[in-house]
Amino acid sequence: MKSTVTQMWVGLLASSIAVAALRDTQLPLQDNHQTPLSGSSSPAVSVASPPSYSENLVALHKSLVEIPSITGSEANATAFLRDYLRGRGFTVETQQAAPCRDNLLAYLGSARQTRVLVTSHIDTVPPFWPYERRPSSSSSDASDEVWGRGTVDAKGSVASLVTAVEQLIESNTIGSGDVAILVDVGEERGGEGIRAANNLGLTWETVIFGEPTRLKLARGHKGGLGFNITARGIAGHSGYPELGANAIDRLVRGLTALAAVELPWSEAFGNTTLNVGKIQGGVAANVIPELAFATVSVRVAASSPKAIQKLITEAVLAAEPEIELDFTYGIGPVTTDYDVEGFETIVLNYGTDIPGLKGDHKRYLYGPGDFLVTHSDHEHLHISELEQAVEGYKVLITESLNKKE
Numbered sequence: 001m002k003s004t005v006t007q008m009w010v011g012l013l014a015s016s017i018a019v020a021a022l023r024d025t026q027l028p029l030q031d032n033h034q035t036p037l038s039g040s041s042s043p044a045v046s047v048a049s050p051p052s053y054s055e056n057l058v059a060l061h062k063s064l065v066e067i068p069s070i071t072g073s074e075a076n077a078t079a080f081l082r083d084y085l086r087g088r089g090f091t092v093e094t095q096q097a098a099p100c101r102d103n104l105l106a107y108l109g110s111a112r113q114t115r116v117l118v119t120s121h122i123d124t125v126p127p128f129w130p131y132e133r134r135p136s137s138s139s140s141d142a143s144d145e146v147w148g149r150g151t152v153d154a155k156g157s158v159a160s161l162v163t164a165v166e167q168l169i170e171s172n173t174i175g176s177g178d179v180a181i182l183v184d185v186g187e188e189r190g191g192e193g194i195r196a197a198n199n200l201g202l203t204w205e206t207v208i209f210g211e212p213t214r215l216k217l218a219r220g221h222k223g224g225l226g227f228n229i230t231a232r233g234i235a236g237h238s239g240y241p242e243l244g245a246n247a248i249d250r251l252v253r254g255l256t257a258l259a260a261v262e263l264p265w266s267e268a269f270g271n272t273t274l275n276v277g278k279i280q281g282g283v284a285a286n287v288i289p290e291l292a293f294a295t296v297s298v299r300v301a302a303s304s305p306k307a308i309q310k311l312i313t314e315a316v317l318a319a320e321p322e323i324e325l326d327f328t329y330g331i332g333p334v335t336t337d338y339d340v341e342g343f344e345t346i347v348l349n350y351g352t353d354i355p356g357l358k359g360d361h362k363r364y365l366y367g368p369g370d371f372l373v374t375h376s377d378h379e380h381l382h383i384s385e386l387e388q389a390v391e392g393y394k395v396l397i398t399e400s401l402n403k404k405e
């Protein structure tokens with residue numbers, strides 16, 4: 001599926017549900033609901049305690065998290081990962097997405113055209129929170145916790161998918177021409193990285209996107225629609241309201257109408273929801289405000305961004321004609337593939353790079369960590385989740401290569 005919308009938007013991401021504490025024991029999990037990978041058909045069932053690659057995985061994750069890479073300032077983290085991948089024998093191309101902001105494309109040998117692409121992003125939201133390792137506070141997962149900005153969104157995915165590819169190379173399961181790794185910039189704001197990736201001149205049968213999904217395989221995620229509402233008035237002395245026009249009053253009428261709009265829903269994606277995330281206006285209590293505006297984000301679960309835009313515009317303007325709406329982006333619900341056995345599935349409310357990457361590839365969305373802790377001051381995950389994600393990515397990659405084009 002191809003997206004006709006080029007403007008990317010930011011998503012909430014992450015996830016850190018304790019899935020299994022298999023590090024020290026191989027007991028069955030207590031909570032079956034939290035067992036995404038089970039049954040003999042799934043090689044991702046359990047992680048040996050601890051797997052041979054665990055130390056490297058944790059060290060790579062730590063290095064990535066320790067280097068701040070807030071959107072716009074990714075350069076140091078990108079340089080680290082470039083050198084790391086070269087040190088591991090990959091051919092690594094850098095692709096400028098913006099000044100001093102590069103995407104990395106890594107592959108084996110000289111075959112840059114591969115059947116499968118695994119991808120995630122290096123940038124994080126602000127502010128930076130340092131790396132910290134803590135003993136587990138969970139009854140269901142005894143493995144240590146790792147706290148810090150990006151531990152979940154999305155450096156957990158980056159470290160796990162790089163390790164998964166390394167493991168598959170080591171076991172001779174994959175070779176040149178099979179898999180490439182794309183780590184991009186700007187996912188959290190603007191999407192420059194994934195837009196630039198469309199100019200790599202490559203296509204893939206399958207693209208695996210790494211974002212926190214609580215180790216579940218996504219069936220899709222909601223789309224998004226963003227807009228500003230601006231109300232203008234006429235400034236004046238607050239004692240003589242009849243001589244001015246109050247922009248805040250106008251904005252409030254518009255927002256009241258907005259809150260009453262019935263937004264579409266679907267079985268697959270749930271309700272379309274709306275968040276008035278910022279509001280600003282006026283200068284002082286005794287001045288009639290000349291300007292007021294609000295910024296709104298809609299999570300689209302059904303219908304199309306165009307249709308919702310029309311619905312909203314009509315309702316707001318009917319309530320208050322002296323108002324302007326500026327729509328900044330619009331993306332419909334995004335469906336992803338989930339035809340690989342052994343995974344629990346989930347629908348997510350956050351945005352990703354997925355609609356920004358053109359092509360008619362299969363699309364999987366999967367990764368370690370809980371999306372509910374991302375973008376917060378308590379972003380963290382368990383080390384066992386990183387290990388399980390490595391196993392999950394290995395399954396997704398090998399299953400993708402097993403499918404005939």
Ligand SMILES: *[C@@H]1O[C@H](CO)[C@@H](O)[C@H](O)[C@H]1NC(C)=O
Nearest residue numbers: 068069072073074075076077
């Ligand atoms: C990169 O690291 C250097 C040296 O530690 C530091 O001075 C610089 O501010 C960092 N650059 C970015 C973009 O964070």
Ligand SMILES: *[C@@H]1O[C@H](CO)[C@@H](O)[C@H](O)[C@H]1NC(C)=O
Nearest residue numbers: 227228293294295326327328
């Ligand atoms: C919407 O408002 C924000 C916040 O003031 C501003 O940065 C952005 O440029 C505005 N966008 C449009 C399309 O008006």
Ligand SMILES: *[C@@H]1O[C@H](CO)[C@@H](O)[C@H](O)[C@H]1NC(C)=O
Nearest residue numbers: 264265266269270271272273
């Ligand atoms: C969707 O909205 C309806 C009506 O407001 C509400 O009853 C329902 O619980 C919502 N569903 C979800 C999944 O939030």
